[in-house]
Amino acid sequence: MDMEIDFKNYQLSHELRGHEDDVRGICVCGNAGIATSSRDKTVRYWVPDPTDKRKYESSKILLGHSSFVGPLAWIPPNPDFVEGAIVSGGMDTMVFVWNLSNGEKFLSLKGHHLQVTGLVLDDEDIVSCSVDCTLRRWRKGQLVENWEAHKSAIQAIIKLTSGELVTGSTDTTLKLWKGRTCLHTFAGHSDTVRGLAEMHGLGILSASHDGSIRLWSLTGEVLMEMVGHASIVYSVDSHVSGLIVSGSEDCSAKIWKDGACVQSIEHPGCVWDVKFLENGDIVTACSDGAVRIWTSYQERIADPADLDSYVSQLSQYKLSRKRVGGLKLEDLPGLEALQIPGTTDGQTKVIREGDNGVAYAWDLREQKWDKIGEVVDGPEDGMKVACS
Known part of the structure; x- marks a missing residue:
C-alpha cells in the first residue's frame, strides 16, 4: 500500500449491542470474530453476519467472572480447541480459558492477588500481569513461574513479534523482558503507562495517563510523541498501513498518521479500548455499553438511519453532561x-x-x-x- 494515499475519514459501520455496562476490552480473533469484555461480568463473542458483511452478530456469551472483565487473548484453533479459545482476566483476580466450540469454561487459573490487567500467549503458555505487581506464566493450567516485574501495579503486557514481552506500569515505566530478565526500562512518561502495542518494524507504542502516546525504539529512544488527547489515554493500537488509533477518557478515539492526529471520533462515553481489524477498520469499546466498528470504505459505512441515530446518541450524551x-x-x-x-x-x-x-x-x-x-x-x- 502506498503511504502517500490521502487519509480517508472513518465513519460508523456497525454497532454491536448486548453488553449491559461499560465495554472494557476488545480482542480481534483473526478473521473469525471479535471478543469483548465488560463491567457487566461477561465476555461476548461476535461473528460476522453471513448476510451483511458490515455486521457482526452475537455468537456466545461467556459467563463465570464474578466482577468486571478486562483483558482478553485469543487462542487460534488447535487440536484441543476446534474453534479456538478465549482467555479472559478479571477484577476477581481470575484468569479463565473458554472453549469457543461450546462457550464453556475450560480452565480456571487462580493465583493473582489483585485485578488481572493483561494477558498474552507465549507459544503454548499464557502470561498474565496484575495490579499485584507480578507476572505469572501458566502452562497447561499450572503456574510454572511468577515474579515481581515492577514495584507498582502492572497495567498492560504485550508480546513482540521478536518474542520479548513488554510491560507497562503505574510506576510510569515500560520494561522489556527476555524470560525473567529485564533487558531495558523505558522512562519518560510522567504518569501511569496504561496501554501498549507493537508498531510493526518500528518499536513499541505506549498510552499513558499523562495524556500522551509515545513510540519507542527497542533500545529506548522516543521516536515520536503524540499529544492531543485532553485526558487519560487508555489504549493504543497500530495497523500495517502505518496508522495508529488511541482511546481516551476524553470520549474520543483519535487516529494518528506520522505523529499527527488526522481524525478524532467522538463517543457518547469514555473509550476504554481500541483495535484495528486486519482490513483497516477500527473497533472501539465504550462506557455506554456499545462496541462500534468504524470504516473508511464507502461500501461498509452504516445506513443513513444508523448514522443519524449515532448523531443523536452523541448529542444526548453531551446534553446529559453539560452543566450550567x-x-x-x-x-x-x-x-x-x-x-x-x-x-x-x-x-x-x-x-x-x-x-x-x-x-x-x-x-x-x-x-x-x-x-x-x-x-x-x-x-x-x-x-x-x-x-x-
Whole structure:
C-alpha cells in the first residue's frame, strides 16, 4: 500500500449491542470474530453476519467472572480447541480459558492477588500481569513461574513479534523482558503507562495517563510523541498501513498518521479500548455499553438511519453532561418558565434555550424578564454570565 494515499475519514459501520455496562476490552480473533469484555461480568463473542458483511452478530456469551472483565487473548484453533479459545482476566483476580466450540469454561487459573490487567500467549503458555505487581506464566493450567516485574501495579503486557514481552506500569515505566530478565526500562512518561502495542518494524507504542502516546525504539529512544488527547489515554493500537488509533477518557478515539492526529471520533462515553481489524477498520469499546466498528470504505459505512441515530446518541450524551452554573443543563426549565412573573426587582432565573443556559433578570417596573446573557461555567462550578 502506498503511504502517500490521502487519509480517508472513518465513519460508523456497525454497532454491536448486548453488553449491559461499560465495554472494557476488545480482542480481534483473526478473521473469525471479535471478543469483548465488560463491567457487566461477561465476555461476548461476535461473528460476522453471513448476510451483511458490515455486521457482526452475537455468537456466545461467556459467563463465570464474578466482577468486571478486562483483558482478553485469543487462542487460534488447535487440536484441543476446534474453534479456538478465549482467555479472559478479571477484577476477581481470575484468569479463565473458554472453549469457543461450546462457550464453556475450560480452565480456571487462580493465583493473582489483585485485578488481572493483561494477558498474552507465549507459544503454548499464557502470561498474565496484575495490579499485584507480578507476572505469572501458566502452562497447561499450572503456574510454572511468577515474579515481581515492577514495584507498582502492572497495567498492560504485550508480546513482540521478536518474542520479548513488554510491560507497562503505574510506576510510569515500560520494561522489556527476555524470560525473567529485564533487558531495558523505558522512562519518560510522567504518569501511569496504561496501554501498549507493537508498531510493526518500528518499536513499541505506549498510552499513558499523562495524556500522551509515545513510540519507542527497542533500545529506548522516543521516536515520536503524540499529544492531543485532553485526558487519560487508555489504549493504543497500530495497523500495517502505518496508522495508529488511541482511546481516551476524553470520549474520543483519535487516529494518528506520522505523529499527527488526522481524525478524532467522538463517543457518547469514555473509550476504554481500541483495535484495528486486519482490513483497516477500527473497533472501539465504550462506557455506554456499545462496541462500534468504524470504516473508511464507502461500501461498509452504516445506513443513513444508523448514522443519524449515532448523531443523536452523541448529542444526548453531551446534553446529559453539560452543566450550567453547577446544574445539569437538562434539569433547567425551558422558555415556559418566563411566563411566570418574578417577585423582586433583579431576581434572576436561568433557563435552557437549545443547548445553552441563558440568564434572565426580572424588571419589576416593566414587569418583564430581561435577557442578561448566556451562562458559562466558571471555576469551581461557579456561574459566570457572558453578557450578550
